[in-house]
Amino acid sequence: MKLPKLIVFALAVGAMSVAALAAEIEVEGTRMVVSGMLDGSALPEFVEHASNGRVRTVMFENSTGGSAEVAEAYAQVIRSKGLMTEARGQCQAACAYAFLAGKEHRFGRGGQVNALLIPLPRRPTAAELAAGGWRSDEARAAVPPAPAAGPVNVASAASPSAPADAPASDAGPGAKDAWLPGKGMLFTSTPTFFGRVYNTYYCDGNQGSDLSRCDRVSDADPYKLGVLTQ
Secondary structure (H helix, E strand, O other), rough: OOOOHHHHHHHHHHHOOOOOOOOEEEEEEEEEEOOOOOOOOHHHHHHHOOOOOOEEEEEEEEEEEEEEEEHHHHHHHHHHOEEEEEEEEEEHHHHHHHHOOOEEEEEEOOOOOOOEEEOOOOOOHHHHHHHOOHHHOOOOOOOOOOOOOOOOOOOOOOOOOOOOOOOOOOHOOOHHHHOOOOOEEEEEEEEEOOOOEEEEEEEEEEOOOHHHHOOOOOOOOOOOOOOOOO
16 A cells, blocks of 8 residues: 555655755754754754753654764763654654654644654564564664664664663664665654544655655554654
8 A cells, every 4th residue: 555645745845845954953942843954063052952951852843864873962862861752744764763762752743744764674574563572672772774784673762771882783784874765664644634644654765755655564553663652
């Protein structure tokens, strides 16, 4: 089953609008909104706000790029401060990794289509999904996988018990050197008259910007997998 056209259109528009933007930060009460690419330019400001004791939630909004090293830096700060995270609109690759570090992590409210794309080297099997390993609090913090990487736990970065300097042998050599653009598990949240509808897709990377070619994954509820917690 392919992505519905409404979701494809919303994701494409969101990706085009933020693809080249550097990260920007805005504080709204106890929420810090981070938008744009996680390229390190806003990291000092992020650390300053996260350390002031007032921020409780980090909202990632329309962020479709960034480096593994910067994503790890964001994730370490989020874990160390015990912050919650939200994703509104697009949250891909570096953004998804930082998002999963939240003590609690959820999609933002509102009328927009939300999408979280977590890089994975291959499509998980039904047995792997059923095993529930992605929800394990004992799993080591995974780094973004390189093309030669083995299976990783997509929710393991969310474990507050995972040490920041944990070895990453499960992700394979050179795992920090490359993201997999457009390849991985895509979790979407779409507003309807009857509430939000959640779906999960696997994108093999060959679809480019045509997300309608991503395949729907059955029995991959984001809450059961630990990708969303509220």
